[in-house]
Amino acid sequence: MNIPHLASRVRFVLCEPAHPGNIGSAARAIKTMGFRDLRVVAPREPGYRTHEEAVAYATSSVDVLEASRCHDTLAEALEGVTFAWALTGYDREYGPPMTPMRPAAAKSTAWLADMEGGVAFVFGTERSGMTNEEVMLCQGCAAIAADPESPSLNLAQAVQIAAYEMHMALMAGEGHEGDLYDWQSRFEHEMPASVDAIEGFFRHWEEAMTVCGIHDPANPKNLMPMTRRLFGRSGLTQTEIDLLRGICAAVIRPKRDRIGGKKAG
């Protein structure tokens, strides 16, 4: 699977958007998730591509805004699409069956990998959502789970969630889900400390804790097991071991001085 190639076959369609700012926001929303194909059906403002608000909300995604295609009808906007999802907040009596957004994205990813043609996510006008006629042109309804008491998402935010779920599904489809965020990746430039180094630190720490009077090796209690648990959980790099041993040395030093009488004179 090639994500950019599959992503190029995903289309986002806005039906009769009233506010150019929402079109600009939608352009930004899809571009942040790796998509480029934005279609606009019968917008209230035909010159939306250069409208001040649209440009302001698109920010660095103004290229997607400018390249968006404008159509007279939803049917035209869906040309070349194999499966269109109607984004609807509620089930329609006569519409296609409803699927939550997450499995809708997973299904779309499987289809893109297996068949030609594109997948589209279709969004209705701001105030009233998709008309029944628009829904009928789609093959599935996709629903974004929301609080039933306040289910109405802003148009651009619904586009953002659909694009995000589709991006997540494409990444999962390629087995890349966790790649970018491996917990260890932050340490790839730093060596984890060796067991010897870590044990050397624990001996040094115990000495420092003994010198400063919080630990008695003859009656040890739980200081050392807790220290091991804490640092075991974080893992330690060699740089951190160096820092911690510097602290141990600093804690030990003046006390020895004092015991040795250098400061007491």
Place this chain on the structure above:
Amino acid sequence: MNIPHLASRVRFVLCEPAHPGNIGSAARAIKTMGFRDLRVVAPREPGYRTHEEAVAYATSSVDVLEASRCHDTLAEALEGVTFAWALTGYDREYGPPMTPMRPAAAKSTAWLADMEGGVAFVFGTERSGMTNEEVMLCQGCAAIAADPESPSLNLAQAVQIAAYEMHMALMAGEGHEGDLYDWQSRFEHEMPASVDAIEGFFRHWEEAMTVCGIHDPANPKNLMPMTRRLFGRSGLTQTEIDLLRGICAAVIRPKRDRIGGKKAG
């Protein structure tokens, strides 16, 4: 599990938002996902609650906008929070470890079910995101997967995705009580320390390191960022905080005696 009850302990914090419209959009974003607790830290427009743009973007969520609390500092906005997620697009050299948003939401759900206190999602200012200082007040970094070539989401849209993932996780959590996440097993069912407790420890630690001569607050170098990174990675329980503060006190005590001349006589 009672979703509305758990949802009431989820907080969304906007640091220094410049545009009232984004605050209004964020209010709507969280309310659509069943959340109500919005905090705003040092907004550019202190009268944002009645600002025309904020009200326009909040639409029917103006109640959440009006009830939002405004704070001078992020630390104040995090009062009562047990675990704060910094929403950041990239890994910080000294920040806490990065977790993708989806597992971050799942972990948060498990924590909310098992412990008292709240979970917060913290968002930086529009142009530049979170400062390193803000990130350091958080216990984890949560990342929204985006296209690496265009990763910059609008503030309100990042809030929308975080709220959506948290809503999805709370819904999924209803059937997943036994689904243990690594943090829980690592803590052996102990409470993680609160942000207040952790910050109190860092102040005490800095004092101890200063007294023992390894740290100079006037010329701080990297001791404190490294300390935060190390303990941020492990997470800290209240028991561990108690132990570490005992160590700080022990390190400080004899040196003060010495400096005070008691031993020098």
